[in-house]
Amino acid sequence: MFYLIGLLSVIFFALAINVISKSIKLNKSLAANENTGEALDSSNNANAYGMIIFWALGTIAGVWSFMVAKPDFLPIAASEHGLRTDSMFWISMAVVTFAFFATNTLLLFFAFKYRYNKDRKATFYPVNHKLELIWTVIPAIVMAILVFTGWRTWRDITSQAPSDAVVIEITGHQFGWYVRYAGVDDNQLGNYNYKLIDETNNIGIDFTDKHSFDDFTATELHLPKGKPVLLKIHAQDVLHSVYLPFHRVKMDAVPGMPTKFWFTPNMSTDEMRAKLGKKDFNYKLNCTEICGRGHFGMAITVFVDEPEDYAKWCAEQKPFLATNPTYLAKVPDNLKAKASKYIPAEPVAVDSAAAPAAEAVSVN
Amino acid sequence: MSTATSHAEEVHTHAHDHEHEHHELNFWTKYVFSTDHKTIAKQYLISGIIWAFIGGSLSIIFRLQLGFPEMQLDWLRPILGEWIDEGGKLDKEFYLALVTMHGTIMVFFVLTAGLSGTFSNFLIPLQIGARDMASGFINMLSYWFFFLSSAIMFSSLFIETGPASGGWVIYPPLSALPQAMPGSGLGMTLWLTAMTFFIVSSLMGGINYICTVINLRTRGMTFTKMPLTIWSFFFTAILGLLSFPVLLSAALLLIFDRSFGTSFYLSEIYIQGQALPNMGGSPILYQHLFWFLGHPEVYIVLLPALGMTSEIIATNSRKPIFGYRAMIGSMMGITVLAFIVWAHHMFVTGMNPFLGSVFMFLTLIIAVPSAVKAFNYITTLWKGNLIFTPAMLFSIGLVSLFISGGVTGIILGNSALDINLHDTYFVVAHFHLVMGAASFFGLMAGVYHWFPKMFGRMMNKTLGYIHFWFTFVGVYMVFFPMHYIGIAGFPRRYYSFTAVGNDGAAAFTDMNAFISIAAIITFTAQAIFAWNFFYSIFKGKKAPQNPWNSTTLEWTTPVNPGHGNWEGEIPAVYRWPYDYSKPGSDVDFIPQNVPFSATKSSNLPEEDAEIAKEKDIDGLLGAQNESYNR
Numbered sequence: 004m005f006y007l008i009g010l011l012s013v014i015f016f017a018l019a020i021n022v023i024s025k026s027i028k029l030n031k032s033l034a035a036n037e038n039t040g041e042a043l044d045s046s047n048n049a050n051a052y053g054m055i056i057f058w059a060l061g062t063i064a065g066v067w068s069f070m071v072a073k074p075d076f077l078p079i080a081a082s083e084h085g086l087r088t089d090s091m092f093w094i095s096m097a098v099v100t101f102a103f104f105a106t107n108t109l110l111l112f113f114a115f116k117y118r119y120n121k122d123r124k125a126t127f128y129p130v131n132h133k134l135e136l137i138w139t140v141i142p143a144i145v146m147a148i149l150v151f152t153g154w155r156t157w158r159d160i161t162s163q164a165p166s167d168a169v170v171i172e173i174t175g176h177q178f179g180w181y182v183r184y185a186g187v188d189d190n191q192l193g194n195y196n197y198k199l200i201d202e203t204n205n206i207g208i209d210f211t212d213k214h215s216f217d218d219f220t221a222t223e224l225h226l227p228k229g230k231p232v233l234l235k236i237h238a239q240d241v242l243h244s245v246y247l248p249f250h251r252v253k254m255d256a257v258p259g260m261p262t263k264f265w266f267t268p269n270m271s272t273d274e275m276r277a278k279l280g281k282k283d284f285n286y287k288l289n290c291t292e293i294c295g296r297g298h299f300g301m302a303i304t305v306f307v308d309e310p311e312d313y314a315k316w317c318a319e320q321k322p323f324l325a326t327n328p329t330y331l332a333k334v335p336d337n338l339k340a341k342a343s344k345y346i347p348a349e350p351v352a353v354d355s356a357a358a359p360a361a362e363a364v365s366v367n
Numbered sequence: 368m369s370t371a372t373s374h375a376e377e378v379h380t381h382a383h384d385h386e387h388e389h390h391e392l393n394f395w396t397k398y399v400f401s402t403d404h405k406t407i408a409k410q411y412l413i414s415g416i417i418w419a420f421i422g423g424s425l426s427i428i429f430r431l432q433l434g435f436p437e438m439q440l441d442w443l444r445p446i447l448g449e450w451i452d453e454g455g456k457l458d459k460e461f462y463l464a465l466v467t468m469h470g471t472i473m474v475f476f477v478l479t480a481g482l483s484g485t486f487s488n489f490l491i492p493l494q495i496g497a498r499d500m501a502s503g504f505i506n507m508l509s510y511w512f513f514f515l516s517s518a519i520m521f522s523s524l525f526i527e528t529g530p531a532s533g534g535w536v537i538y539p540p541l542s543a544l545p546q547a548m549p550g551s552g553l554g555m556t557l558w559l560t561a562m563t564f565f566i567v568s569s570l571m572g573g574i575n576y577i578c579t580v581i582n583l584r585t586r587g588m589t590f591t592k593m594p595l596t597i598w599s600f601f602f603t604a605i606l607g608l609l610s611f612p613v614l615l616s617a618a619l620l621l622i623f624d625r626s627f628g629t630s631f632y633l634s635e636i637y638i639q640g641q642a643l644p645n646m647g648g649s650p651i652l653y654q655h656l657f658w659f660l661g662h663p664e665v666y667i668v669l670l671p672a673l674g675m676t677s678e679i680i681a682t683n684s685r686k687p688i689f690g691y692r693a694m695i696g697s698m699m700g701i702t703v704l705a706f707i708v709w710a711h712h713m714f715v716t717g718m719n720p721f722l723g724s725v726f727m728f729l730t731l732i733i734a735v736p737s738a739v740k741a742f743n744y745i746t747t748l749w750k751g752n753l754i755f756t757p758a759m760l761f762s763i764g765l766v767s768l769f770i771s772g773g774v775t776g777i778i779l780g781n782s783a784l785d786i787n788l789h790d791t792y793f794v795v796a797h798f799h800l801v802m803g804a805a806s807f808f809g810l811m812a813g814v815y816h817w818f819p820k821m822f823g824r825m826m827n828k829t830l831g832y833i834h835f836w837f838t839f840v841g842v843y844m845v846f847f848p849m850h851y852i853g854i855a856g857f858p859r860r861y862y863s864f865t866a867v868g869n870d871g872a873a874a875f876t877d878m879n880a881f882i883s884i885a886a887i888i889t890f891t892a893q894a895i896f897a898w899n900f901f902y903s904i905f906k907g908k909k910a911p912q913n914p915w916n917s918t919t920l921e922w923t924t925p926v927n928p929g930h931g932n933w934e935g936e937i938p939a940v941y942r943w944p945y946d947y948s949k950p951g952s953d954v955d956f957i958p959q960n961v962p963f964s965a966t967k968s969s970n971l972p973e974e975d976a977e978i979a980k981e982k983d984i985d986g987l988l989g990a991q992n993e994s995y996n997r
Contacts (some may be wrong), residue, residue: 050755050832054763061843072851075874085787092784099774106741106770113748114763117684118755124955125948126750129687134746135739142738146731146777153781154724160783161720177547177638197635198642207637236717240638241541242650244715244790248856248867251787255716257650258540259634262717289866291790291858293534294541295548296459299861 051118058111062104078249079278081270081286081307084160085251091156095149164265168231173224173288174206175236175243175256178297180288181206182224186217187317193218197239203327210324210333216342219320224288224305226268227313233265244292247305249275255292268307275307392930400511402503403930407510408489409821412814414517415481416897419807421521422472423890429465432457434883436863450529462862463532464550468524470535471558473803475565476520478668480513482810483607484569486671487576487600489817493921494594496585496938498931498995501578505571512568516561523557531558534860536661539632539653543624546639555625559618566615569607576604583994585920586987587940592959594919594944595688598695599674602702603667609706610663617656624648651716658709665802666705670698672809673740673769676762678944679816680744682917683759684751685955687945690743697736697743704733714782715789723782730780734773741770752948752955756915757831758816764839765808771843772800775850790860793853796846804842811838814900819914823927824907830899834892841889848878918958919944937991939984941977 080089117125172183172192183206185192193208193215200207208215226232236245238256245264246253254264276284286305290298308316324330324345334342392401401407428447431438439455440447450461457465488506492499500506523530532550533542537558545552580601584593593601620631624645632653633645681688688694710718710726744766753759775797778784788794811834818826852875857864864872913922920940924932938960946957951969963970964978 046828046832047753047755050760051753053836057840065847068848068851072848072855072875072878075871076851076855078856088783088787091781092778092787095778095781095784099777102738103771103774106745107767109745110748110763110766110770113745113751114753114755117748117751117753119752123752125685125752127687127948127950128689128746128750129945130690130692135690135693135743138742139735139739143735146734149777149781150728150731153727153783156783157720157724157727157781160786161723197637200637200642202640240636241544241547242538246790246856246858248787253715253786253789257717258636259646260649260651260717287867289858292538293463293860296463298463299459299858299863300866302866 047119051115054111055115058108058115061107079270079275080249080251081268081275082247082250082252083267083269084156085249085266086269087156088160088251091152098145098149160266164233164263165231168233168265169227170233170235171224171226172206172235172237173245173256174239175245175290175294175301176205176239177241177295178290178301180224180243180245180290180301180303182221182303183208183323184219184221184317184320185214186219186322188217189214192235195237199333200239204323204330208323208330210330210342211335211338213338213341216324216334216338216345217322219317219322221320223303225313225316226305226307227310228268228271228274228307230310231265231267233263236262236264241294242292243290243294243301246289246291247286248289249286253291271307271309272305400507402499402507404488404492404500404503404506405821405928405932407506408485410510411480411484411488411513412821414514415477415485415810416900418472418476418481418517420893420897422469422477423893425465425469425472427887427890428457429462429469430883430886432462432862434880434886457862459862460532460549461529463534463548463860464529464554466860467532467534467537467550468530471520471531474535474664474668475562476517478803478806478810479569479607479664480565482806482813483600483603483667483671484510484513484572485810486596486675486813486817487572487604489821490596490675490921491576491579491600492583493820493924493928493932494597494919495580495583495588496920496933496940497579497583498933498937500575501582502575506575509568509571509575512564512571516564516568519557519564520561523554523561526553526557528552528554530554536654536657537621538657539621539624539650540636540638543621543632544636544638544643545625559622559625562618563615566611566618569611573604573607573611576600577608580604585937585940586991587984588959591692592940592943594674595677595691595694595698596671596674598698599670599677602698603670606663606667606670606702606705610660610667613656614660617653617660620656621653651713651718654713654716655710658712659706661712662709663705665798666701668802668806669769669809670701672765672806672812673698675809675813675816676744676765678917678919679756679758679762679812680747680766681945681947682816682915682956683754683756683762684747685754685916685947686747686751687943687947688743689746689749690739691943691945693739694743697739700736701733704729704736708733708780711780711782711785714785720782727780727782731777734777734780737769737773741766741773754915755832756815757826757828757835758812758915760832760835760839761808761812761815764835764842765805765812767839768800768805768808768842772797772802772805772846776801787856788853790858791853792849792857792859795859796849796853799849800842800846804846808838811835811896816915817921818900818903818907819910819926820921820924820928822904822907823910824903825910825914826903826907827899830895834895834899837892837895838889841885841892844885845882845889848882851875852878916956918946918956920959923958923960936988939988941981941984942974 080086170185170192174181191214193212195207196209197207199209208218234245236254236256238258240258243256244253245256250266250268252264252266254262272286276282286307287302288305290301322345324342325347328346331342331346440451440457441455444451450458452458528549530550531537531554532548541547542551542555580597623629624631624633630645630648632650633648636643636645677688677694708726708730710722711730714723779788779794779797815826815831857867910926912926920938923938925934940959941962942959944959948955949957949969952966957966962981963974964981
């Protein structure tokens with residue numbers, strides 16, 4: 004509603020200018036030649052005043068709209084690097100807002116002040132090297148500072164993930180995300196191959212790799228709070244892009260080229276819920292690279308858990324092999340024994356070999 | 368028999384007297400397959416205006432969806448047919464098609480062909496003092512290739528599977544695999560075909576512009592006496608000549624991948640229950656090739672607008688442009704840097720982060736020449752005597768939009784900050800202001816300023832003012848709030864924001880509606896321009912020879928210049944194009960063709976020395992005429 008009022012006021016403003024310039028035209032002697040400049044004064048002044056009115060209304064509208072929108076923009080950063088980029092964002096924003104405001108003010112103010120006056124002659128002022136040097140050097144220095152701080156942050160964000168990072172694989176497809184965890188036993192993701200994809204094994208987990216046996220998949224993303232997380236990102240069909248708005252994480256998912264992004268979530272879902280006062284709040288993972296019809300709906304829910312909750316959740320998950328024992332057939336013979344321990348015992352089987360395996364699963 | 372002979376003789380002598388204007392043109396050779404640069408320019412302009420209305424109306428349709436997601440759009444069914452689904456909603460794939468075609472049309476067909484095509488063609492010969500382009504025939508071909516391209520692109524809007532829908536950047540694999548979305552079928556084939564012809568057209572145009580500027584300048588028109596418009600067209604043509612072929616190669620490889628089973632961009636793809644055999648390609652390769660054109664394209668769109676604005680601001684401030692050489696230098700800097708910043712569009716594509724650092728440094732360097740230009744414009748206004756013609760208003764608007772859109776580039780060019788803002792509405796707001804709206808304002812400024820030269824009539828000033836204020840206020844109302852939506856992390860090319868979650872969409876419902884209303888008003892206001900433009904062509908007030916009291920050569924031609932531009936000799940040039948309000952002169956402008964020997968009272972000390980060179984300049988007349996008779 005506020006916006007509509009703002010909009011209407013601007014429309015009336017434009018109409019007012021219209022009326023002013025029209026009446027000027029009527030009042031002025033029609034005989035005046037457009038070319039002499041004599042007829043210019045009134046409509047010219049109206050446009051000059053338009054510039055200064057635009058400046059005034061624009062400033063008010065800019066500040067006011069900023070205040071109105073502020074609670075809703077730039078969500079609270081929920082990752083360690085996010086805090087850094089946010090403070091840099093606001094510093095850069097302050098610098099550019101200053102430049103934006105100062106230059107636009109000068110532009111519109113000069114336009115107003117130096118409007119045509121037939122008694123005045125423009126100043127012939129073609130060049131001033133000193134002035135030009137100043138305003139080449141100052142932006143260059145400001146840029147250099149911004150670039151340098153930006154580069155340091157970028158270098159840290161894109162550095163090698165710590166070796167203890169929790170590795171999670173996320174695979175984009177039309178239109179959703181598959182999440183695979185490295186499993187609680189070896190904490191290593193097994194290989195995958197797009198040619199192994201079928202309706203059940205929709206990531207294409209390669210069961211000739213022993214690291215795959217304890218891997219489990221999920222339809223939501225769980226992250227431990229305060230621990231570095233390394234996302235290994237794939238795409239199956241077209242480009243997608245992993246976007247965690249609260250965590251300031253974005254990285255494209257590219258078919259045929261694995262990408263990665265590591266970060267440290269620093270606020271659990273519960274803490275964020277408390278902070279925002281929204282009980283049903285949930286982090287989301289969205290897609291930000293156009294991927295087709297369902298692009299806009301390609302989201303999954305993200306939970307940031309306290310480390311112990313995270314460990315508990317992981318332990319509750321069943322390895323893919325456990326839920327889909329038929330894939331044991333794909334395991335090479337020399338690894339069958341290792342893989343079998345993830346296969347739940349048949350209810351009828353009571354032999355001693357199966358019992359520990361079943362136990363292991365239940366503990367897991 | 369005898370009458371026929373005498374008639375022929377008469378025609379012969381007649382043609383001899385005015386050898387550059389009358390070639391017994393019929394309707395087809397005069398208005399359709401014309402080789403006259405002025406006619407070709409008008410063809411480009413009118414095509415560009417038509418495309419602008421098409422491109423704009425597409426954006427209005429998707430703004431309805433974004434601003435009013437609940438709205439029943441059944442009333443659009445007569446136009447859009449099946450693209451409005453049974454529930455009265457816009458089809459989700461067609462939404463993407465709208466976004467894609469809006470971008471394609473606006474970037475290439477309006478702001479490249481409509482802007483550069485129009486004004487490079489129109490102004491280069493007129494302002495450098497040439498009878499026509501270096502090759503009128505290639506120039507004509509250039510337009511007709513553009514027309515062919517337009518026809519193909521336009522036809523793609525009407526096919527059953529819809530036009531290309533993968534975004535104007537048409538990233539593979541989405542654009543390479545017809546099974547990924549319907550728009551990647553025939554629509555994409557047509558897109559690629561159309562763009563191929565478009566590139567051919569723009570290369571023909573660009574070669575012509577470069578040759579003409581280098582070879583056909585009138586006597587005395589040294590490079591340092593060229594108006595900034597010509598400098599900007601020259602740099603633009605160089606940018607296009609070097610970067611468009613790269614887009615062509617990107618498109619060709621994509622065509623191979625689509626139709627001939629190659630794997631330049633495809634690898635390890637599993638789609639629709641099928642694993643494709645393609646291995647070893649890289650979608651990132653396409654992105655590099657695309658943006659190698661894509662980024663210079665920004666300046667292809669922007670530089671002509673900046674050049675024309677320099678001219679218009681100087682003329683209507685009655686003041687020389689401040690820092691003429693700095694303006695050339697900054698354009699040259701932008702031209703060079705434009706080629707080495709492309710990967711700032713790719714910070715989060717998985718490209719090596721070290722490469723990201725390099726491109727961040729290079730990108731932020733390009734802000735310096737851009738800032739210099741903005742400061743120079745502002746200083747040109749300082750202590751001027753400003754006449755607010757519609758062209759001047761649009762030029763001031765351009766400077767404002769160029770700054771407002773440019774400053775956010777400093778944020779987006781910072782790779783660490785780009786992580787969060789990439790592909791959000793912040794980017795949309797940024798480039799629409801800095802290249803979309805700013806260039807559009809340049810286009811409008813150019814039309815208002817050179818309309819009298821194009822059609823021999825004046826456009827209505829009052830309508831021009833109204834058009835300006837609606838557009839200027841409107842553009843800010845559309846794109847300023849969009850930054851907020853972007854900072855909030857709303858991704859672009861989203862049909863709706865339902866999946867953003869946590870009432871995120873609700874927070875900006877009002878603002879999205881506001882933007883849509885502002886867009887509709889701004890778009891509607893363009894009708895004022897269309898009316899003014901077409902009405903004035905036929906019924907506008909007759910133009911005087913030099914309506915803006917400008918110094919450049921185009922205003923020394925007759926009000927309605929014929930083929931060949933000048934009836935007698937082409938004027939010589941003795942001075943730079945910005946002698947406005949020169950101290951000691953009793954007129955406030957001294958045209959470029961006035962020798963220093965005629966203005967002794969206003970000459971600067973170093974200019975008195977130029978008088979001696981006038982003889983040399985005049986002595987070149989014979990050689991110049993000779994060159995046209997070869």
